[in-house]
Amino acid sequence: MERRDFLRKSTILTTASLAGLTIYSCNPNDRSIKTMRVPGPNDTINLGIIGLGMRARQLIGEFNRIQRVKILAVCDIDDQRIERAALMINNHYGPNEKACDTYKDFRELIERNDIDGVIVATPDHWHAIMTVMAIKSGKDVYCEKPITHTIHEGRAIIDAATKYGRIVQVGSQQRSHQAFRDAVNYVRNGYIGEVKVIKEQSSPKYPISFNENTVQPPKYMDWDMWMGPSEYFDYNESLCPDVSVHTFPAWRAYKEWGGGGIADLGAHMFDIAQWGLDMDKSGPIEVLPATPDGVESLTFSDANGVVMKKENFGMGGMSILFEGTEGWVAAGRWWMKTCDELIDVKLEEKNGFVYNSTNHYKDWIDCMRTRKQPICNPEVGHRSATLCNMAIIAEQLGKPLKWDLAKEKFNSRSANKLKSYRYRGNWSV
Secondary structure, three states, rough: HHHHHHHHHHOOOOOHHHHHOOOOOOOOOOOOOOOOOOOOOOOOEEEEOOOHHHHHHHHHHHOOOOOEEEEEEOOOOOOHHHHOOOOOOOHHOOOOOOOEEEEOOHHHHHHHOOOEEEEEEOHHHHOOOOOOOOEEOOOOEEEEOOOOOOOHHHHHHHHHHHHHHEHHHOOOHHHHOHHHHHHHHHHOOOOOOEEEEEEEEEEOOEEEOOOOOOOOOOOOOHHHHOOOOOOOOOOOOOOOOOOOOOOOOOOHHHHOOHHHHOOOOOEEEEEEEEEEEOOOOOOOOOOEEOOOOOOOOEEOOOOOOOOOEEEEOOOOEEEEEEOOOOOOEEEEEOOEEEEEEHHHOOOOOOOOOOOOOOHHHHHHHHHHOOOOOOOOOOOHHHHHHHHHHHHHHHHHOOOEEEEEEOEEEEHHHHHOOOOOOOOOOOOOO
16 A cells, blocks of 8 residues: 555544544543444454554554454554654555554554554553553553553543443553563562562663754654653654654653652562562652662662662673571573572462463453453553652652552642643643
8 A cells, every 4th residue: 555545544533523522531430432242252353553653563463463363553742753663564464355454543543443452552651541541442451551640640541441440451561571570479478488578670761851952843743642641842753753763753752741760670579579479559658869979779668577678680681689597599581580598499389370472462452352351451551650659759759758649649739739730732641
């Protein structure tokens, strides 16, 4: 299919036509939800993807490999990204299948009755709004991590998913990696004794305010829609590079749209810490920011006395180390290591093994059929994202903060104001 054909299919909405679409509130008490089918074991599950950057193209490959799954539609604000993604999908299915539909406004995609699940692979500031709107349209959702941009948004997603019975998987795919699963099983089954310290090794970069040169956005982009609920800035290529640029964009570095390395790679590692401590419905009660001189690192303290530090412990890469009273275990993306005392010890189930998922994407698909909770449901995702935001808020204010787990509130008025932000326009969660 030629470029002009793709662009003809893309839904290019003017301001006037956008005004005619319903902008759903994300109030979980709103009952305006469509009743959608539950896919049977032999049914094909139809998907739509929102956001078509580098990560989305990876996800297209992952979901294309799963049987009885078909991607029916894609959406992005960028015609070039739409064209590339649709070409990938159409080439996979071949000329005898209906071509993938394309959109520039995600609301049209989630309104389709023939789509069972929606994949949200946008910048972080869109995650909560799109996820809750998809839930309210009767869709199950796979949302990239961190599931939210702010603490406040997480509870809205949990409430909506619970109320409307939707299956939400957060893209913390390390839970489906054997190395991390084995490490957590060592910890949870008592092989290192009582956990005392966790050391987390990933990017130490905090988000900064955007203050770069801007220009008018390209005509093939709906830049106002890219900005969505955030404060508006004109276009900067690093935020959404040309489709020919094979690198992750820089929006993650800026607090308006992302959470820096703390909420990007850190979200993966904090998630494994929570998992190892069996605290998927809980979390730390205090956060201490790193000192300006670097002598003290970012530190979390739990009610059970466990301390977690952001510290390079010398094993390389993005990794995590659990230290206990009787030994230690560490894991990275493709490896796991133990103390000498555990090298020849066979891992056996004593207190129960954790959820066993070997394919994060298929786990979501399977749960769409069974209606069981996936390995990284929204409560899990919310708690891990909360750690990221606790760290960012403590760093921004430059002071230690206490956290009330039950009320999800800080002991600081200025910190509580940073749990959310005012959305631009009519967007809400």
